Amino acid sequence: MKLRKKGGRMSDNPDDWMRALQNLPPWLGGALMAVVIAVLRVIYDNEETSSVRIALEAMICGALSLTCSSVIAALGAQPGWQIFIGGMLGFIGSHAVKQMAMRLINQRIDKL
Numbered sequence: 001m002k003l004r005k006k007g008g009r010m011s012d013n014p015d016d017w018m019r020a021l022q023n024l025p026p027w028l029g030g031a032l033m034a035v036v037i038a039v040l041r042v043i044y045d046n047e048e049t050s051s052v053r054i055a056l057e058a059m060i061c062g063a064l065s066l067t068c069s070s071v072i073a074a075l076g077a078q079p080g081w082q083i084f085i086g087g088m089l090g091f092i093g094s095h096a097v098k099q100m101a102m103r104l105i106n107q108r109i110d111k112l
Contacts, residue, residue: 026079027069030086034058034065037090060094062086 021029038061042054065086072081089097 026082027066027073030069030082030084031062031065032086033083034061034086034090037061037087038093041091041093057094058090061090064089064094064097 024032035058038058039054042057043049065082068085068089069082072079072085
């Protein structure tokens with residue numbers, strides 16, 4: 001997999017880029033998917049589009065995706081699910097994930 005041309009520049013050939021993306025480990029692909037979708041979602045929502053907010057949201061979604069990748073691997077699911085989960089986490093956002101987790105935790109505590 002050679003992506004560099006003479007002079008150290010990246011290849012402009014889309015086939016080289018696609019081959020490079022396909023060779024990424026699934027956990028990294030999932031994290032990158034979460035980051036990209038989180039950035040696009042924050043910009044699209046147009047609520048708070050400061051560069052710090054965008055960067056932090058993207059990093060949090062990427063970290064959540066990496067965490068979910070570990071759970072997916074532990075459950076024995078196919079690695080392709082890691083990219084799907086990463087995309088979904090980027091789409092719904094870290095705040096929504098936090099709210100869902102807190103609701104689930106509170107329900108469990110109430111049952112005790």
